[in-house]
Amino acid sequence: MALGEGQGLAGRRRAERMARLESLLRENGPARLEEAARRLDVSSMTLRRDLARMAAAGERRVILLGGHVLPSGTTPSPALSPGAYALEREQDQHAAAKRQAAAHAARLVREGDALFVDCGTTTPHLVESLPPGLSLTVVCYALNIATLLARRPNTRLILLGGLYHPGATTFSSDEALASLRRLRLNTAFLSAAGVDAAHGATCVNFNEVAVKQMALASAALAVLVVDGSKLGQVRPAYFAPLSAFRHVVTDTSAPAAARAALRRAGGSLDLAPAAP
Secondary structure: OOHHHHHHHHHHHHHHHHHHHHHHHHHHOOEEHHHHHHHHOOOHHHHHHHHHHHHHOOOOOEEEEOOEEEEOOOOOOHHHOHHHOOHHHHHOOOHHHHHHHHHHHHOOOOOOOEEEEOOOOOHHHHHHHOOOOOOEEEEEOEHHHHHHHHOOOOEEEEEOOOEEEOOOOEEEOHHHHHHHHHOOEEEEEEOOOEEEOOOEEEEOOHHHHHHHHHHHHHEEEEEEEOOHHHEOOOOOEEEEOHHHOOEEEEOOOOOHHHHHHHHHOOOOEEEOOOOO
C-alpha cells in the first residue's frame, strides 16, 4: 500500500470513529474517555489523538473535558469543569511536541533494560514509542502509565502503590519509596512542568518529588523528557538540578533563548528532529 493510500485509509477510519462517537453522545450524553474508547474498540490514547487531530483541523464537534467526551457546545456539569481536573486538561496541550520529544527519548531503550517511567502527559507517548518486541522491566507509579504498559508483550510491570492522587493518577507511600530504593535501573525517564537554567527541574505536585528523586538515585542514566513549552518555566516543587540528567530531551518548539540558557548552565540538551 502506498503511503498516501495508508494515510487516506487512516483518515477515513478516524472520520468513521468520530461519526460513531457523535451518535453515541447524542444517544447517551457525555461519557468517560475510557468508556467511549472501549465502545469504539480503540485505546484511549488513540481516541485522544483523534480528537486532537480533529481540533487541529478546526473540527471541534466533540471535545475532551475533565476526562469526559461531550458534544461541542454542551454546558458541562460542575464535575467536568476545568477547575475540577488536572491531568486530562493538560493531555492534549502541545501533544505533537510531546510525541516528538518522547519518540526521540525512546531510542535510548535497549533489550533487557530496567526502566523507570515518570507520571505526566509526555511519558504516555514515551511508552507508546517503545518498540513492541523488546523485553523490559518497567517501574511506574501512575495509573495511566501502568495501563499502557500492561498491554505490552514481554514487559514486566512494577507498579508502586499507596495513596491514590486522582488529579495526576499517581500513587505515593513510604513503602513505594522503599521498594524503589531497593531497585537498580538502567534508565529513569523523568517528566517536569518546568525546566529552568537557574532553578532546575520542577513540578506542580509536591507528593511526586520524593519518587522522582529516588528514581534518580536508583538509575545509572537519567533522562528528562519535556516538550518545548516547559523550558524557561519554574513550578513550585523543585526535584533536581540540570546536572542530574545525562540528557534533557525536548522538541523543536523549544524557544531558542531558553535552549541557549540551558546549554550555558551546563544542561545536556538533546533536540528531537522535527517529524517528517
